[in-house]
Amino acid sequence: MAARDYGQYGGTARALELVGERWALLIVRDLLVGPRRYGELSAGLPRIPTNVLATRLKELQAAGVIRRAPRSRVIIYELTEYGRELEPIVLALGAWGFRALGEPRDDQVITPESMTIDLRSAFQSSAAALLPPTSYSAHVGSADLVLRVDGPALAVDAGSGPADIRFEADAGIRRLITGDVSADAALRAGIVRVIEGDRSLIHRFAETFRIAA
Structure with missing residues (x-):
């Protein structure tokens, strides 16, 4: 107890x-x-x-x-x-807290586990169901993740691997996920930097992972 x-x-x-x-x-x-x-x-x-x-x-x-x-x-x-x-409770709490995130402090880190749960909290299964299957290799902060979206299903694995698009970002990716900036604006500002693959897939990422601000 x-x-x-x-x-x-x-x-x-x-x-x-x-x-x-x-x-x-x-x-x-x-x-x-x-x-x-x-x-x-x-x-x-x-x-x-x-x-x-x-x-x-x-x-x-x-x-x-x-x-x-x-x-x-x-x-x-x-x-x-x-x-x-507790999973739906933790995901809902994560989405609620994500909306209150500001700029990270110097002593704050992004772990693979925290980013995985944030992305699972942001995952829009109904929107993903209408889009083609897509895989993303993402380097966010110090976290390397491979996201595989197939219809309404999401799988997130730590590490790197083959994907339709490979990109990197820092904590500023929260602005894309909350809709504070568009996919085009995030690309122009360097919030998201495409390393390999079709840049237009960042638009699909923004449709698939969204927590309204």
């Missing part, structure tokens, strides 16, 4: 007791991307103290949100079925 006790009998209070402690939902966010070893979780959350990470993992295990599992002679952490039920 988490240390915080609100002294209230209700679903919202209980949910916050389970996942409302600092760093808890970010751990869940990263595990929504995929199972992680302890060191991978620590690397993906570079400012979390090791004692806090260990405590949060124990609390989330006790709550039935995550579990430890042996895999290839190492221990990994993964979400339980109960924990996976």
Whole structure:
């Protein structure tokens, strides 16, 4: 059980007791991307103290949100079925918070996990269903991702790989995703820089990934 006790009998209070402690939902966010070893979780959350990470993992295990599992002679952490039920909540919270993003501070980083969830939060499946299948190789901040869109389905993998278009961007890509700038304006301003492929596919990217400001 988490240390915080609100002294209230209700679903919202209980949910916050389970996942409302600092760093808890970010751990869940990263595990929504995929199972992680302890060191991978620590690397993906570079400012979390090791004692806090260990405590949060124990609390989330006790709550039935995550579990430890042996895999290839190492221990990994993964979400339980109960924990996976947090996915739509985390995506909705991410979309809500994305609209309030300003310019990043010098000490803020973009991780592959954070960018994956932001893009999943922004994914417009109904718009994507009307567009041809497209793959994007994106380098955003320090994150390398391959996005594969096939109808209403989205797959995001860390790393680089073959794609219809390869581009790079920094945190300014949020302005394209929120519609603050058009695809043409983002290209002209260098917010998005196409390395390889058809530049017009950035228009398709902007239709497919959108969080209204």
